Amino acid sequence: MADTIFYKTGTNQSVTISGELTSANYPSGYTSANRIKVEIGTDVTDISNNAFHSVSFLASVTFNSPSSVHTIGEGAFEWSGLTSVNIPNSVTSIGDTAFKNIVSLTLLTFESGSLLTTIGYQAFEYSNLTTLILPSSVINLGDYAFSPDNDNLLDITLNSNVNPLGFFGTPAVTTIKFDYSGPIQEGFCNGRTNLHTATLLNVTSIEEGAFKGTTSLNSIIIPNTVTTIDTVAFQLSGLISITIPNSVDTIGNNAFNACPNLTSVTFEPNSQPSSMSTNTFLESDDINVYMNSNTLSYLNNQYPLLPPLEFNPNPVQSFFSAHYVTIFSTDPPPLPPPPSPPPISNRPGPIQMCDSPFRQCNTTTKTNFSSGNVTIQGTTRPLKLSYLTRTVVPMRNHTLVYANKPNNEYGKRAGGPSGYGQPPKNHFI
Numbered sequence: 001m002a003d004t005i006f007y008k009t010g011t012n013q014s015v016t017i018s019g020e021l022t023s024a025n026y027p028s029g030y031t032s033a034n035r036i037k038v039e040i041g042t043d044v045t046d047i048s049n050n051a052f053h054s055v056s057f058l059a060s061v062t063f064n065s066p067s068s069v070h071t072i073g074e075g076a077f078e079w080s081g082l083t084s085v086n087i088p089n090s091v092t093s094i095g096d097t098a099f100k101n102i103v104s105l106t107l108l109t110f111e112s113g114s115l116l117t118t119i120g121y122q123a124f125e126y127s128n129l130t131t132l133i134l135p136s137s138v139i140n141l142g143d144y145a146f147s148p149d150n151d152n153l154l155d156i157t158l159n160s161n162v163n164p165l166g167f168f169g170t171p172a173v174t175t176i177k178f179d180y181s182g183p184i185q186e187g188f189c190n191g192r193t194n195l196h197t198a199t200l201l202n203v204t205s206i207e208e209g210a211f212k213g214t215t216s217l218n219s220i221i222i223p224n225t226v227t228t229i230d231t232v233a234f235q236l237s238g239l240i241s242i243t244i245p246n247s248v249d250t251i252g253n254n255a256f257n258a259c260p261n262l263t264s265v266t267f268e269p270n271s272q273p274s275s276m277s278t279n280t281f282l283e284s285d286d287i288n289v290y291m292n293s294n295t296l297s298y299l300n301n302q303y304p305l306l307p308p309l310e311f312n313p314n315p316v317q318s319f320f321s322a323h324y325v326t327i328f329s330t331d332p333p334p335l336p337p338p339p340s341p342p343p344i345s346n347r348p349g350p351i352q353m354c355d356s357p358f359r360q361c362n363t364t365t366k367t368n369f370s371s372g373n374v375t376i377q378g379t380t381r382p383l384k385l386s387y388l389t390r391t392v393v394p395m396r397n398h399t400l401v402y403a404n405k406p407n408n409e410y411g412k413r414a415g416g417p418s419g420y421g422q423p424p425k426n427h428f429i
Contacts, residue, residue, distance in 0.1 A: 002064040004044060006030050007037035017041055022048040036060070042068055049073035049095065055080045059104075063088040072098050074120070089113045096120035096142065102127050106152075110135045119145050119166070126150070133157040136180065141166035164188040174216075178203050181225070184210045189217075200226070206233045208252070214238065218261070222248075224268075229255050231277075240264070246271040253277040259284045267291040269330065272298045278306065281322035289319055292330045 003014040013027040021044045037060045045068050058080040067088035074095035084107035105127040114135035121142035130152050136159035147169035155175045161182035177199040186207045196216040205228035215238045224245040231252035241264035262284045269292045311329045319325040
């Protein structure tokens with residue numbers, strides 16, 4: 001248990017408050033003109049409507065841990081002098097205008113494990129936040145919750161699918177991160193001319209006009225969780241290049257219409273959008289399109305009323321209403337043919353060689369070797385003269401049985417003139 005403590009210049013006073021904190025809980029002598037700090041006790045469950053409304057000297061509010069506060073009421077801190085606030089994870093609802101008109105408020109954070117589900121209408125309107133990371137628990141965001149006329153809010157991270165009107169009138173935003181499973185709602189970034197970085201993680205669709213008119217947005221990575229790029233989604237954007245993942249099944253009318261800087265469009269291998277507007281790239285001319293042969297064949301079969309597409313290094317084609325288009329293949333190059341085997345004389349290892357002519361020297365007929373040295377290719381000269389090589393050469397309906405026989409010590413032929421012993425023979429049975 002921790003009491004609620006009110007501070008003013010030179011002194012403070014502790015008050016035991018259980019349940020709702022209201023303006024009636026203020027200690028004697030503490031007015032809107034002299035309260036500079038408040039510590040919310042652990043027994044407080046709700047901060048009532050207008051509890052600290054117009055307390056212009058209130059520069060700090062903290063929530064003792066573990067906080068029990070569930071609700072911050074309407075107008076609770078409106079027109080106060082707060083510079084920062086950390087919302088405890090016990091809070092589930094922030095009421096309409098709760099932190100409105102606090103021009104000194106530049107930092108808003110949410111305690112880890114937040115249970116917050118609702119941020120009301122104009123809750124932080126006319127604040128001067130620079131960075132905002134909304135917890136994933138938020139599902140209800142009131143209109144104009146963080147706007148309008150906040151020219152300092154530059155960086156937004158959204159961990160849930162929320163109402164885009166909550167950010168209406170925040171033109172200075174340069175970076176937005178969408179990190180949730182769900183759509184980017186219609187017109188979310190429409191007209192944000194300062195937006196240059198948009199990160200998409202796990203989103204499932206990009207709805208109508210979501211990035212329309214984002215003239216500073218030069219590139220964006222569309223994740224392979226996206227299945228739909230809706231009508232005019234990137235119309236009049238500053239995109240220079242775009243890669244369309246093969247998860248995309250639908251591309252709407254004028255989705256990439258009139259993108260003056262667009263020069264490169266890549267379809268991931270085996271992309272097969274079943275619904276793709278014939279005006280997808282209208283007025284986005286002089287582009288290079290990259291795809292593999294499977295995608296090319298699919299598009300020609302799926303959209304037979306369009307001019308047939310072909311891989312061509314010259315910009316002579318039309319591509320879904322874009323003109324002067326060059327289509328390049330992304331197929332891997334063909335594998336080279338396997339190398340030819342080396343000539344027998346260049347092969348390593350032991351190979352039977354006949355180094356002098358003799359009659360009927362072949363392995364396809366029943367033959368006796370009567371002359372010639374038998375040597376081992378790739379060995380030293382003494383070994384060549386000392387051993388014969390065992391060979392197994394099949395013959396139709398026969399089996400070759402052969403035993404090595406040594407040459408004589410002078411390297412002479414095993415049989416014949418000046419030789420000793422019997423000549424080596426092939427025996428077929």
